[in-house]
Amino acid sequence: xxxxxxxxxxxxxxxxxxxxxxxxxxxxxxxxxxxxxxxxxxxxxxxxxxxxxxxxxxxxxxxxxxxxxxxxxxxxxxxxxxxxxxxxxxxxxxxxxxxxxxxxxxxxxxxxxxxxxxxxxxxxxxxxxxxxxxxxxxxxxxxxxxxxxxxxxxxxxxxxxxxxxxxxxxxxxxxxxxxxxxxxxxxxxxxxxxxxxxxxxxxxxxxxxxxxxxxxxxxxxxxxxxxxxxxxxxxxxxxxxxxxxxxxxxxxxxxxxxxxxxxxxxxxxxxxxxxxxxxxxxxxxxxxxxxxxxxxxxxxxxxxxxxxxxxxxxxxxxxxxxxxxxxxxxxxxxxxxxxxxxxxxxxxxxxxxxxxxxxxxxxxxxxxxxxxxxxxxxxxxxxxxxxxxxxxxxxxxxxxxxxxxxxxxxxxxxxxxxxxxxxxxxxxxxxxxxxxxxxxxxxxxxxxxxxxxxx
Ligand SMILES: Cc1cc2nc3c(=O)[nH]c(=O)nc-3n(C[C@H](O)[C@H](O)[C@H](O)COP(=O)(O)OP(=O)(O)OC[C@H]3O[C@@H](n4cnc5c(N)ncnc54)[C@H](O)[C@@H]3O)c2cc1C
Numbered sequence: 001x002x003x004x005x006x007x008x009x010x011x012x013x014x015x016x017x018x019x020x021x022x023x024x025x026x027x028x029x030x031x032x033x034x035x036x037x038x039x040x041x042x043x044x045x046x047x048x049x050x051x052x053x054x055x056x057x058x059x060x061x062x063x064x065x066x067x068x069x070x071x072x073x074x075x076x077x078x079x080x081x082x083x084x085x086x087x088x089x090x091x092x093x094x095x096x097x098x099x100x101x102x103x104x105x106x107x108x109x110x111x112x113x114x115x116x117x118x119x120x121x122x123x124x125x126x127x128x129x130x131x132x133x134x135x136x137x138x139x140x141x142x143x144x145x146x147x148x149x150x151x152x153x154x155x156x157x158x159x160x161x162x163x164x165x166x167x168x169x170x171x172x173x174x175x176x177x178x179x180x181x182x183x184x185x186x187x188x189x190x191x192x193x194x195x196x197x198x199x200x201x202x203x204x205x206x207x208x209x210x211x212x213x214x215x216x217x218x219x220x221x222x223x224x225x226x227x228x229x230x231x232x233x234x235x236x237x238x239x240x241x242x243x244x245x246x247x248x249x250x251x252x253x254x255x256x257x258x259x260x261x262x263x264x265x266x267x268x269x270x271x272x273x274x275x276x277x278x279x280x281x282x283x284x285x286x287x288x289x290x291x292x293x294x295x296x297x298x299x300x301x302x303x304x305x306x307x308x309x310x311x312x313x314x315x316x317x318x319x320x321x322x323x324x325x326x327x328x329x330x331x332x333x334x335x336x337x338x339x340x341x342x343x344x345x346x347x348x349x350x351x352x353x354x355x356x357x358x359x360x361x362x363x364x365x366x367x368x369x370x371x372x373x374x375x376x377x378x379x380x381x382x383x384x385x386x387x388x389x390x391x392x393x394x395x396x397x398x399x400x401x402x403x404x405x406x407x408x409x410x411x412x413x414x415x416x417x418x419x420x421x422x423x424x425x426x427x428x429x430x431x432x433x434x435x436x437x438x439x440x441x442x443x444x445x446x447x448x449x450x451x452x453x454x455x
Contacts, residue, residue: 049079049199049200049201049202050077050181050201050202050203051076051077051078051079051164051201051202051203052069052073052076052077052078052203052204052205053069053076053077053078053079053203053204053205053206053207054078054079054080054081054182054184054201054203054205054206054207055069055078055079055080055081055206055207055209056081056082056170056184056206056207056208056209056210056368057081057082057088057208057209057210057211057406057408058080058082058084058085058086058087058088058154058209059087059088059089059090059091059150059209059211059406059407060087060088060090060109060146060150060406060426060429060430061088061209061211061405061406061407061408061429061430061433062080062082062088062207062209062406063087063088063150063153063154063157064109064209064405064429064430064433064434065207065209065405065433065437066078066080066157066163067113067115067116067153067157067430068113068433068434068437069437070115070157070160070162070163071113071114071115072437072438073441074162075162076162077162077163077164078162078163078164079164079166079184079201079203080157080158080163080164080165080166081165081166081167081168081169081170081184081186081201082165082166082167083167083168083169083189084167085154085155085158085165085167086151086154087146087147087150087151087154088150088211089211089212089213089407090143090146090147090150090426091147091150091151093229093232093233094143094147094229094232095142095143095144095147095233096142096143096144096232096233096234096235097142097143097232097233097260098140098141098142098143098260098298098299098300099140099141099142099143099145099146099298100140100256100295100298100300100425101140101295101425101426101427102137102138102139102140102141102295103132103135103136103137103138103139103140103141103145104137104138105425105426105427106132106141106145106146106149106426106427107129107132107133107135107137108427109149109426109427109430110128110129110132110149110152110153111129112427112430112431112434113434115156115157115160116153116156118156119152119153119155119156119157120152120153120156122156123152123156127152128145128148128149128151128152129149129152131145131148132145132149139297139298140295140297140298140299140300146426150426166186166188166199166201167188167189167190168186168187168188168189168199169186169187169189170184170185170186170187170368171185171186171187171198171368171369172184172185172368172369172370172371173185173206173368173369173370173371173374173402174370174371174372174374175374175399175400175401175402177400179202180204180400180401180447181202181203181204182202182203182204182205182206182401182402183200183201183202184200184201184202184203184206184368185198185199185200185368186198186199186200186201204401204444205401205403205440205441205444206401206402206403207403207404207405207433207440208367208368208402208403208404208405208408208409209404209405209406209408209409209429210364210365210367210406210408211364211365211406211407211408212362212363212364212365212407212408213362213363213365214227214228214229214257214358214359214361214362214363215358215360215361215362215363216358217358217360219343219347219356219358220340220341220343220344220347221343221344221347221348221352223250223347223352223353223354223355223356224354224355224356225355225356225357225358226240226249226355226356226357227357228257228261228357228358228359230357231249231251231260231261231264231265231357231359232257232260232261232264233264234264234267234268237264237265237268238268238272238273241268241273241276242273243272243273243275244275245275246275246277247273247275247276247277247354247355248276248277248278248279248351248352248353248354248355249265249276249277249278249279249353249354249355249356249357250278250279250280250281250346250347250353250355250356250357251265251278251279251280251281251357251359252281252282252343252356252357252358252359252360253281253282253358253359253360253361254282254283254287254288254293254359255293255359255360255361256293256294256295256300257359258280258282258359259288259293259294259300259301259303259304259308260300261357261359262278262280262303262304262308262327263299263300263303263304263307265278265326265327266278266303266307266323266326266327269326270322270326276326277326277327277328278326278327278328279327279328279330279346279347279353280308280327280328280329280330281330281332281342281343281346282329282330282331282332283331283332283333283334283339284331284334285331287308288304288305288308307322307323308323308327308329330342330343330346362407364408364409365408367408374399374402375391375399379391380399382404382409383450384409384410384411384412385411385412386411386436386439386450387403387404387405387409387411387432387436387440388402388403388443388449388450389402389403389404389450390449390450391450398449399449399450400443400444400447400448400449401443401444403436403440405429405432405433405436406424406429407424407429410423410424410428410429410432411423411429411432411436412432413428413431413432414431414435
Protein backbone atom coordinates (compact mmCIF):
# COMPACT_ATOMS: atom_id res chain seq x y z
CA UNK A 1 0.00 0.00 0.00
CA UNK A 2 1.19 3.46 -0.77
CA UNK A 3 1.90 5.31 2.44
CA UNK A 4 -0.47 7.90 3.76
CA UNK A 5 2.17 10.52 3.06
CA UNK A 6 2.53 9.40 -0.54
CA UNK A 7 -1.15 9.06 -1.21
CA UNK A 8 -2.29 12.27 0.37
CA UNK A 9 0.59 14.53 -0.61
CA UNK A 10 -0.44 16.93 -3.32
CA UNK A 11 -4.03 15.68 -3.31
CA UNK A 12 -5.51 18.75 -1.75
CA UNK A 13 -7.52 19.73 -4.79
CA UNK A 14 -11.21 19.08 -4.47
CA UNK A 15 -13.15 17.53 -7.28
CA UNK A 16 -16.18 15.41 -7.78
CA UNK A 17 -15.56 11.82 -8.80
CA UNK A 18 -18.04 11.14 -11.61
CA UNK A 19 -20.38 8.21 -11.33
CA UNK A 20 -20.61 5.83 -14.24
CA UNK A 21 -24.29 5.19 -13.55
CA UNK A 22 -26.79 6.83 -11.23
CA UNK A 23 -26.96 5.11 -7.83
CA UNK A 24 -30.20 3.18 -7.47
CA UNK A 25 -31.26 4.13 -3.99
CA UNK A 26 -33.94 1.51 -3.56
CA UNK A 27 -31.45 -1.33 -4.08
CA UNK A 28 -28.75 -0.02 -1.82
CA UNK A 29 -30.09 -1.17 1.51
CA UNK A 30 -27.55 -3.31 3.41
CA UNK A 31 -27.98 -6.96 2.50
CA UNK A 32 -29.43 -6.24 -0.94
CA UNK A 33 -27.62 -7.63 -3.99
CA UNK A 34 -26.60 -4.11 -4.99
CA UNK A 35 -25.12 -3.49 -1.57
CA UNK A 36 -23.08 -6.68 -1.86
CA UNK A 37 -22.07 -5.80 -5.41
CA UNK A 38 -21.00 -2.34 -4.27
CA UNK A 39 -19.00 -3.91 -1.46
CA UNK A 40 -17.31 -6.45 -3.70
CA UNK A 41 -16.50 -3.84 -6.29
CA UNK A 42 -15.12 -1.47 -3.68
CA UNK A 43 -13.18 -4.12 -1.79
CA UNK A 44 -11.34 -4.96 -5.00
CA UNK A 45 -10.09 -1.40 -5.13
CA UNK A 46 -8.74 -1.30 -1.60
CA UNK A 47 -5.57 -3.28 -0.93
CA UNK A 48 -6.97 -6.10 1.20
CA UNK A 49 -7.89 -4.69 4.57
CA UNK A 50 -5.53 -1.74 4.50
CA UNK A 51 -6.67 1.79 3.94
CA UNK A 52 -5.57 5.37 4.41
CA UNK A 53 -8.32 6.11 6.90
CA UNK A 54 -10.98 4.27 8.86
CA UNK A 55 -14.20 6.06 9.75
CA UNK A 56 -16.39 4.51 12.43
CA UNK A 57 -20.08 5.43 12.29
CA UNK A 58 -22.37 6.42 9.41
CA UNK A 59 -24.47 9.14 10.99
CA UNK A 60 -24.18 12.77 9.86
CA UNK A 61 -20.64 13.07 11.29
CA UNK A 62 -19.40 9.84 9.69
CA UNK A 63 -20.94 10.78 6.32
CA UNK A 64 -19.22 14.17 6.63
CA UNK A 65 -15.88 12.52 7.47
CA UNK A 66 -16.03 10.05 4.55
CA UNK A 67 -17.31 12.74 2.16
CA UNK A 68 -14.49 15.09 3.08
CA UNK A 69 -11.83 12.37 2.85
CA UNK A 70 -13.01 11.27 -0.59
CA UNK A 71 -13.42 14.85 -1.73
CA UNK A 72 -10.08 16.18 -0.56
CA UNK A 73 -7.98 13.05 -1.10
CA UNK A 74 -9.48 11.32 -4.14
CA UNK A 75 -6.59 8.87 -4.40
CA UNK A 76 -6.94 7.66 -0.80
CA UNK A 77 -8.93 4.64 0.40
CA UNK A 78 -11.39 4.76 3.25
CA UNK A 79 -12.76 1.84 5.25
CA UNK A 80 -16.15 2.84 6.63
CA UNK A 81 -17.80 0.80 9.39
CA UNK A 82 -21.39 0.93 10.63
CA UNK A 83 -24.03 -1.54 11.74
CA UNK A 84 -26.64 -0.42 9.24
CA UNK A 85 -25.62 2.60 7.09
CA UNK A 86 -29.03 4.17 7.49
CA UNK A 87 -28.29 7.75 8.50
CA UNK A 88 -27.29 7.24 12.15
CA UNK A 89 -29.65 8.21 14.98
CA UNK A 90 -31.75 10.48 12.78
CA UNK A 91 -32.41 7.71 10.25
CA UNK A 92 -32.84 4.96 12.83
CA UNK A 93 -34.76 6.69 15.61
CA UNK A 94 -35.78 10.28 14.97
CA UNK A 95 -37.58 10.21 11.64
CA UNK A 96 -40.85 11.31 13.22
CA UNK A 97 -39.27 14.14 15.25
CA UNK A 98 -39.80 17.76 14.17
CA UNK A 99 -36.37 19.29 13.62
CA UNK A 100 -34.73 21.74 15.99
CA UNK A 101 -32.80 23.46 13.20
CA UNK A 102 -34.26 25.07 10.10
CA UNK A 103 -34.55 23.00 6.91
CA UNK A 104 -31.92 25.25 5.30
CA UNK A 105 -29.26 23.68 7.56
CA UNK A 106 -29.89 20.24 6.08
CA UNK A 107 -29.77 21.60 2.53
CA UNK A 108 -26.51 23.38 3.33
CA UNK A 109 -25.11 20.06 4.58
CA UNK A 110 -26.27 18.24 1.44
CA UNK A 111 -24.61 20.75 -0.88
CA UNK A 112 -21.47 21.54 1.13
CA UNK A 113 -19.12 19.24 -0.79
CA UNK A 114 -18.64 18.59 -4.52
CA UNK A 115 -18.90 14.84 -3.87
CA UNK A 116 -22.29 15.32 -2.16
CA UNK A 117 -23.56 17.46 -5.03
CA UNK A 118 -22.37 14.83 -7.52
CA UNK A 119 -24.19 12.06 -5.65
CA UNK A 120 -27.45 14.04 -5.47
CA UNK A 121 -27.26 15.10 -9.13
CA UNK A 122 -26.97 11.46 -10.17
CA UNK A 123 -30.20 10.46 -8.42
CA UNK A 124 -33.42 10.88 -10.44
CA UNK A 125 -35.59 13.81 -9.33
CA UNK A 126 -37.51 14.39 -7.21
CA UNK A 127 -35.06 13.07 -4.64
CA UNK A 128 -34.30 13.75 -0.98
CA UNK A 129 -32.20 16.82 -1.81
CA UNK A 130 -34.67 18.39 -4.25
CA UNK A 131 -37.39 17.80 -1.65
CA UNK A 132 -35.28 19.75 0.87
CA UNK A 133 -34.89 22.52 -1.72
CA UNK A 134 -38.67 22.80 -1.90
CA UNK A 135 -38.97 23.55 1.84
CA UNK A 136 -38.84 26.99 3.44
CA UNK A 137 -35.16 27.17 4.52
CA UNK A 138 -36.01 29.23 7.60
CA UNK A 139 -38.64 26.88 8.97
CA UNK A 140 -38.16 23.67 10.91
CA UNK A 141 -39.22 20.43 9.20
CA UNK A 142 -39.68 16.75 9.92
CA UNK A 143 -36.34 15.03 10.57
CA UNK A 144 -37.47 12.46 7.98
CA UNK A 145 -36.29 15.00 5.36
CA UNK A 146 -32.83 15.04 6.95
CA UNK A 147 -32.89 11.23 7.28
CA UNK A 148 -33.72 10.77 3.58
CA UNK A 149 -30.96 13.18 2.58
CA UNK A 150 -28.41 11.38 4.79
CA UNK A 151 -29.50 8.03 3.34
CA UNK A 152 -29.07 9.34 -0.21
CA UNK A 153 -25.53 10.56 0.53
CA UNK A 154 -24.63 7.40 2.44
CA UNK A 155 -25.86 5.20 -0.43
CA UNK A 156 -23.78 7.25 -2.88
CA UNK A 157 -20.63 7.12 -0.74
CA UNK A 158 -20.73 3.35 -0.19
CA UNK A 159 -20.67 2.92 -3.98
CA UNK A 160 -17.67 5.18 -4.37
CA UNK A 161 -14.60 3.28 -5.60
CA UNK A 162 -12.41 4.71 -2.81
CA UNK A 163 -14.77 3.61 -0.05
CA UNK A 164 -14.98 0.14 1.43
CA UNK A 165 -18.15 -0.13 3.51
CA UNK A 166 -18.09 -2.73 6.28
CA UNK A 167 -21.31 -3.80 8.00
CA UNK A 168 -20.48 -4.42 11.64
CA UNK A 169 -19.37 -3.00 14.97
CA UNK A 170 -15.86 -1.85 15.79
CA UNK A 171 -14.98 -3.61 19.02
CA UNK A 172 -11.27 -2.87 19.42
CA UNK A 173 -8.66 -0.43 18.21
CA UNK A 174 -4.93 -0.31 18.84
CA UNK A 175 -1.95 1.38 17.23
CA UNK A 176 1.34 -0.26 16.35
CA UNK A 177 3.94 2.47 16.79
CA UNK A 178 6.53 0.80 14.54
CA UNK A 179 4.17 0.39 11.55
CA UNK A 180 2.27 3.59 12.53
CA UNK A 181 -0.94 1.80 11.71
CA UNK A 182 -4.12 1.47 13.70
CA UNK A 183 -5.56 -2.01 13.82
CA UNK A 184 -9.32 -1.91 14.08
CA UNK A 185 -11.26 -5.09 14.88
CA UNK A 186 -14.79 -5.35 13.50
CA UNK A 187 -17.48 -7.76 14.61
CA UNK A 188 -19.50 -8.27 11.42
CA UNK A 189 -23.31 -8.21 11.68
CA UNK A 190 -23.55 -11.74 10.35
CA UNK A 191 -21.13 -14.49 11.20
CA UNK A 192 -20.16 -16.81 8.37
CA UNK A 193 -21.77 -20.24 8.81
CA UNK A 194 -22.60 -19.47 12.46
CA UNK A 195 -18.90 -19.31 13.29
CA UNK A 196 -18.12 -16.11 15.18
CA UNK A 197 -15.34 -14.26 13.43
CA UNK A 198 -13.67 -10.93 13.51
CA UNK A 199 -12.36 -8.82 10.67
CA UNK A 200 -9.35 -6.54 10.96
CA UNK A 201 -8.63 -3.31 9.14
CA UNK A 202 -5.48 -1.21 9.22
CA UNK A 203 -4.94 2.49 8.61
CA UNK A 204 -2.80 5.31 10.00
CA UNK A 205 -5.81 7.54 10.69
CA UNK A 206 -9.07 6.71 12.48
CA UNK A 207 -12.06 9.01 12.96
CA UNK A 208 -14.62 8.03 15.59
CA UNK A 209 -18.13 9.30 14.79
CA UNK A 210 -19.95 6.88 17.05
CA UNK A 211 -22.79 9.09 18.29
CA UNK A 212 -24.72 9.13 21.53
CA UNK A 213 -27.80 7.58 23.13
CA UNK A 214 -30.14 8.82 25.87
CA UNK A 215 -28.66 8.88 29.34
CA UNK A 216 -30.34 6.78 32.05
CA UNK A 217 -29.67 7.83 35.64
CA UNK A 218 -30.63 5.77 38.68
CA UNK A 219 -34.22 6.46 39.72
CA UNK A 220 -35.23 6.89 43.36
CA UNK A 221 -38.18 4.48 42.91
CA UNK A 222 -38.64 1.16 41.08
CA UNK A 223 -40.55 2.10 37.90
CA UNK A 224 -40.45 0.63 34.38
CA UNK A 225 -38.61 2.75 31.87
CA UNK A 226 -39.90 3.80 28.50
CA UNK A 227 -37.12 4.45 25.99
CA UNK A 228 -36.82 8.06 24.90
CA UNK A 229 -36.70 6.91 21.28
CA UNK A 230 -40.15 5.34 21.78
CA UNK A 231 -41.53 8.60 23.16
CA UNK A 232 -40.04 10.51 20.23
CA UNK A 233 -42.12 8.43 17.82
CA UNK A 234 -45.92 8.89 17.98
CA UNK A 235 -46.34 5.65 16.00
CA UNK A 236 -44.31 3.53 18.44
CA UNK A 237 -45.94 5.22 21.45
CA UNK A 238 -49.45 4.59 20.14
CA UNK A 239 -48.62 0.92 19.60
CA UNK A 240 -47.11 0.45 23.04
CA UNK A 241 -49.66 2.23 25.25
CA UNK A 242 -53.09 0.59 25.65
CA UNK A 243 -56.05 2.74 24.60
CA UNK A 244 -58.56 1.29 27.03
CA UNK A 245 -56.65 1.34 30.32
CA UNK A 246 -55.46 4.05 32.70
CA UNK A 247 -51.78 4.68 32.18
CA UNK A 248 -49.56 7.36 33.71
CA UNK A 249 -46.23 8.24 32.14
CA UNK A 250 -43.65 10.33 34.02
CA UNK A 251 -41.48 12.60 31.88
CA UNK A 252 -38.21 13.77 33.44
CA UNK A 253 -36.40 16.72 31.92
CA UNK A 254 -36.90 19.97 30.07
CA UNK A 255 -34.73 19.91 26.95
CA UNK A 256 -35.94 19.78 23.35
CA UNK A 257 -36.40 15.99 23.53
CA UNK A 258 -38.64 16.43 26.62
CA UNK A 259 -40.79 18.94 24.73
CA UNK A 260 -41.17 16.49 21.83
CA UNK A 261 -42.04 13.61 24.20
CA UNK A 262 -44.65 15.76 26.02
CA UNK A 263 -46.13 16.89 22.71
CA UNK A 264 -46.47 13.28 21.53
CA UNK A 265 -48.03 12.11 24.81
CA UNK A 266 -50.41 15.08 24.86
CA UNK A 267 -51.36 14.33 21.25
CA UNK A 268 -52.32 10.75 22.17
CA UNK A 269 -54.18 11.76 25.35
CA UNK A 270 -56.31 14.24 23.41
CA UNK A 271 -57.11 11.77 20.62
CA UNK A 272 -56.80 7.98 20.66
CA UNK A 273 -55.68 7.45 24.31
CA UNK A 274 -58.05 9.52 26.52
CA UNK A 275 -57.08 7.54 29.65
CA UNK A 276 -53.42 8.49 29.35
CA UNK A 277 -52.02 10.90 31.95
CA UNK A 278 -48.59 12.52 32.22
CA UNK A 279 -46.58 13.64 35.24
CA UNK A 280 -43.88 16.04 34.13
CA UNK A 281 -40.89 16.68 36.40
CA UNK A 282 -38.73 19.69 35.55
CA UNK A 283 -36.86 22.37 37.48
CA UNK A 284 -38.24 25.86 38.10
CA UNK A 285 -41.57 27.39 37.16
CA UNK A 286 -40.30 28.43 33.69
CA UNK A 287 -38.34 25.39 32.52
CA UNK A 288 -37.74 26.85 29.07
CA UNK A 289 -36.64 30.29 30.19
CA UNK A 290 -33.18 29.43 28.78
CA UNK A 291 -33.94 30.28 25.14
CA UNK A 292 -31.24 27.87 23.87
CA UNK A 293 -33.34 24.84 24.85
CA UNK A 294 -35.99 25.54 22.21
CA UNK A 295 -35.73 26.82 18.64
CA UNK A 296 -37.28 30.26 18.05
CA UNK A 297 -40.13 28.77 16.01
CA UNK A 298 -41.59 25.47 14.89
CA UNK A 299 -44.35 23.19 16.12
CA UNK A 300 -42.48 21.92 19.20
CA UNK A 301 -41.51 25.42 20.36
CA UNK A 302 -45.07 26.63 19.80
CA UNK A 303 -46.44 23.68 21.76
CA UNK A 304 -43.99 24.25 24.63
CA UNK A 305 -44.73 27.95 24.84
CA UNK A 306 -48.48 27.88 24.27
CA UNK A 307 -49.54 24.61 25.87
CA UNK A 308 -46.90 24.11 28.55
CA UNK A 309 -46.47 27.84 29.17
CA UNK A 310 -42.69 27.96 28.92
CA UNK A 311 -40.01 30.03 27.23
CA UNK A 312 -41.50 33.43 27.96
CA UNK A 313 -44.22 33.01 25.35
CA UNK A 314 -46.91 33.62 27.93
CA UNK A 315 -49.11 30.70 26.91
CA UNK A 316 -52.80 30.97 26.31
CA UNK A 317 -55.14 30.12 29.17
CA UNK A 318 -57.50 27.83 27.25
CA UNK A 319 -54.83 25.51 25.98
CA UNK A 320 -52.98 25.56 29.33
CA UNK A 321 -56.11 24.43 31.14
CA UNK A 322 -56.64 21.74 28.49
CA UNK A 323 -53.06 20.60 29.08
CA UNK A 324 -53.72 20.68 32.83
CA UNK A 325 -56.32 17.91 32.39
CA UNK A 326 -53.70 15.56 31.03
CA UNK A 327 -50.34 16.86 32.22
CA UNK A 328 -49.52 17.36 35.88
CA UNK A 329 -46.49 19.58 36.38
CA UNK A 330 -44.12 18.77 39.28
CA UNK A 331 -41.48 21.44 39.98
CA UNK A 332 -38.13 20.00 41.06
CA UNK A 333 -36.24 22.13 43.60
CA UNK A 334 -32.70 23.27 42.80
CA UNK A 335 -31.08 21.28 45.61
CA UNK A 336 -30.28 17.77 44.37
CA UNK A 337 -31.25 16.14 47.64
CA UNK A 338 -34.64 17.84 47.75
CA UNK A 339 -35.21 17.23 44.03
CA UNK A 340 -34.68 13.49 44.61
CA UNK A 341 -37.19 13.49 47.46
CA UNK A 342 -39.78 15.34 45.35
CA UNK A 343 -39.17 13.00 42.42
CA UNK A 344 -39.51 9.92 44.59
CA UNK A 345 -42.73 11.17 46.14
CA UNK A 346 -44.06 12.17 42.71
CA UNK A 347 -43.30 8.77 41.19
CA UNK A 348 -45.01 6.84 43.99
CA UNK A 349 -47.97 9.12 44.82
CA UNK A 350 -51.59 8.19 43.99
CA UNK A 351 -51.01 4.74 42.57
CA UNK A 352 -47.62 5.70 41.17
CA UNK A 353 -46.71 5.89 37.51
CA UNK A 354 -46.57 3.07 34.96
CA UNK A 355 -43.55 4.29 33.02
CA UNK A 356 -40.76 6.81 33.30
CA UNK A 357 -39.18 8.42 30.27
CA UNK A 358 -35.94 10.18 31.01
CA UNK A 359 -34.94 13.17 28.88
CA UNK A 360 -31.92 14.24 30.86
CA UNK A 361 -29.28 14.34 28.19
CA UNK A 362 -27.24 11.96 26.09
CA UNK A 363 -24.11 9.92 26.62
CA UNK A 364 -21.54 8.46 24.25
CA UNK A 365 -22.34 5.14 22.63
CA UNK A 366 -20.05 2.35 23.79
CA UNK A 367 -16.56 3.02 22.44
CA UNK A 368 -14.22 0.37 21.05
CA UNK A 369 -11.72 -1.05 23.54
CA UNK A 370 -8.33 0.57 23.13
CA UNK A 371 -5.46 -1.90 23.10
CA UNK A 372 -2.64 -2.64 23.22
CA UNK A 373 -0.29 0.23 23.91
CA UNK A 374 -3.00 2.88 23.99
CA UNK A 375 -4.32 4.26 27.25
CA UNK A 376 -7.85 3.31 28.25
CA UNK A 377 -10.62 5.82 27.59
CA UNK A 378 -10.74 6.81 31.25
CA UNK A 379 -7.15 7.97 30.92
CA UNK A 380 -7.78 10.02 27.80
CA UNK A 381 -9.32 13.42 27.33
CA UNK A 382 -10.92 14.65 24.11
CA UNK A 383 -9.80 18.10 23.04
CA UNK A 384 -12.77 19.86 21.37
CA UNK A 385 -10.52 22.52 19.90
CA UNK A 386 -8.46 20.10 17.80
CA UNK A 387 -10.47 16.85 17.71
CA UNK A 388 -7.44 15.02 19.17
CA UNK A 389 -7.35 12.66 22.12
CA UNK A 390 -4.73 13.49 24.70
CA UNK A 391 -3.51 12.17 28.01
CA UNK A 392 -5.70 13.00 30.94
CA UNK A 393 -3.89 15.10 33.55
CA UNK A 394 -0.15 14.35 33.83
CA UNK A 395 -0.02 11.06 31.95
CA UNK A 396 2.27 10.77 28.98
CA UNK A 397 0.38 8.42 26.62
CA UNK A 398 0.78 9.48 23.02
CA UNK A 399 -2.27 9.05 20.84
CA UNK A 400 -1.41 9.62 17.20
CA UNK A 401 -3.88 9.49 14.33
CA UNK A 402 -7.09 9.11 16.36
CA UNK A 403 -9.76 11.80 16.06
CA UNK A 404 -13.36 12.31 17.07
CA UNK A 405 -16.35 14.23 15.72
CA UNK A 406 -20.14 14.43 15.89
CA UNK A 407 -22.36 14.16 18.93
CA UNK A 408 -19.96 11.77 20.72
CA UNK A 409 -17.04 14.15 20.31
CA UNK A 410 -18.39 17.61 19.53
CA UNK A 411 -15.65 20.02 18.54
CA UNK A 412 -15.74 23.76 18.88
CA UNK A 413 -16.99 26.18 16.27
CA UNK A 414 -14.48 28.45 14.54
CA UNK A 415 -16.23 31.82 14.43
CA UNK A 416 -15.84 34.04 17.47
CA UNK A 417 -19.56 33.72 18.17
CA UNK A 418 -19.50 29.93 18.17
CA UNK A 419 -16.04 29.54 19.68
CA UNK A 420 -16.06 27.16 22.62
CA UNK A 421 -19.60 26.15 21.67
CA UNK A 422 -19.96 22.49 20.85
CA UNK A 423 -20.70 21.48 17.27
CA UNK A 424 -22.97 18.46 17.79
CA UNK A 425 -25.65 19.28 15.19
CA UNK A 426 -25.76 17.87 11.67
CA UNK A 427 -24.44 20.92 9.82
CA UNK A 428 -22.03 21.96 12.57
CA UNK A 429 -20.33 18.58 12.66
CA UNK A 430 -19.82 18.73 8.88
CA UNK A 431 -18.33 22.21 9.14
CA UNK A 432 -16.05 21.06 11.94
CA UNK A 433 -14.82 17.98 10.07
CA UNK A 434 -14.32 20.00 6.88
CA UNK A 435 -12.23 22.57 8.75
CA UNK A 436 -10.18 20.08 10.78
CA UNK A 437 -9.54 17.25 8.32
CA UNK A 438 -6.45 18.72 6.56
CA UNK A 439 -4.89 19.32 9.99
CA UNK A 440 -5.76 15.75 11.08
CA UNK A 441 -4.13 14.27 7.97
CA UNK A 442 -1.09 16.47 8.47
CA UNK A 443 -0.83 15.63 12.18
CA UNK A 444 -1.01 11.91 11.35
CA UNK A 445 1.74 12.24 8.76
CA UNK A 446 3.95 14.14 11.18
CA UNK A 447 3.23 11.75 14.05
CA UNK A 448 1.92 14.64 16.07
CA UNK A 449 0.41 13.93 19.45
CA UNK A 450 -1.55 16.21 21.70
CA UNK A 451 0.50 18.37 24.01
CA UNK A 452 -0.86 21.86 24.21
CA UNK A 453 -4.19 21.51 22.47
CA UNK A 454 -2.79 23.05 19.29
CA UNK A 455 -2.26 21.44 15.92
C1 LIG B 1 -35.04 15.03 19.57
C2 LIG B 1 -33.83 15.39 18.75
C3 LIG B 1 -33.93 16.33 17.74
C4 LIG B 1 -32.80 16.68 17.01
N1 LIG B 1 -32.93 17.63 16.05
C5 LIG B 1 -31.84 18.02 15.36
C6 LIG B 1 -31.93 19.04 14.39
O1 LIG B 1 -32.98 19.58 14.11
N2 LIG B 1 -30.80 19.43 13.75
C7 LIG B 1 -29.58 18.87 14.02
O2 LIG B 1 -28.60 19.27 13.42
N3 LIG B 1 -29.47 17.88 14.92
C8 LIG B 1 -30.57 17.45 15.61
N4 LIG B 1 -30.45 16.48 16.56
C9 LIG B 1 -29.12 15.96 16.85
C10 LIG B 1 -28.71 14.91 15.84
O3 LIG B 1 -29.56 13.81 15.95
C11 LIG B 1 -27.28 14.52 16.15
O4 LIG B 1 -26.51 15.69 16.10
C12 LIG B 1 -26.71 13.59 15.13
O5 LIG B 1 -27.50 12.43 15.00
C13 LIG B 1 -25.32 13.17 15.57
O6 LIG B 1 -24.72 12.52 14.50
P1 LIG B 1 -23.49 11.55 14.71
O7 LIG B 1 -23.07 11.13 13.36
O8 LIG B 1 -22.50 12.17 15.61
O9 LIG B 1 -24.08 10.30 15.53
P2 LIG B 1 -25.25 9.29 15.17
O10 LIG B 1 -26.24 9.89 14.28
O11 LIG B 1 -25.72 8.75 16.48
O12 LIG B 1 -24.51 8.12 14.37
C14 LIG B 1 -23.58 7.27 14.98
C15 LIG B 1 -23.46 6.00 14.14
O13 LIG B 1 -22.32 5.28 14.60
C16 LIG B 1 -22.66 3.90 14.68
N5 LIG B 1 -21.77 3.29 15.67
C17 LIG B 1 -21.67 3.57 16.99
N6 LIG B 1 -20.71 2.81 17.55
C18 LIG B 1 -20.20 2.04 16.56
C19 LIG B 1 -19.19 1.04 16.52
N7 LIG B 1 -18.49 0.70 17.61
N8 LIG B 1 -18.94 0.42 15.35
C20 LIG B 1 -19.63 0.76 14.23
N9 LIG B 1 -20.59 1.72 14.20
C21 LIG B 1 -20.88 2.34 15.36
C22 LIG B 1 -24.13 3.90 15.11
O14 LIG B 1 -24.74 2.67 14.78
C23 LIG B 1 -24.66 5.07 14.29
O15 LIG B 1 -25.09 4.64 13.01
C24 LIG B 1 -31.56 16.08 17.28
C25 LIG B 1 -31.47 15.11 18.28
C26 LIG B 1 -32.59 14.76 19.01
C27 LIG B 1 -32.47 13.72 20.08
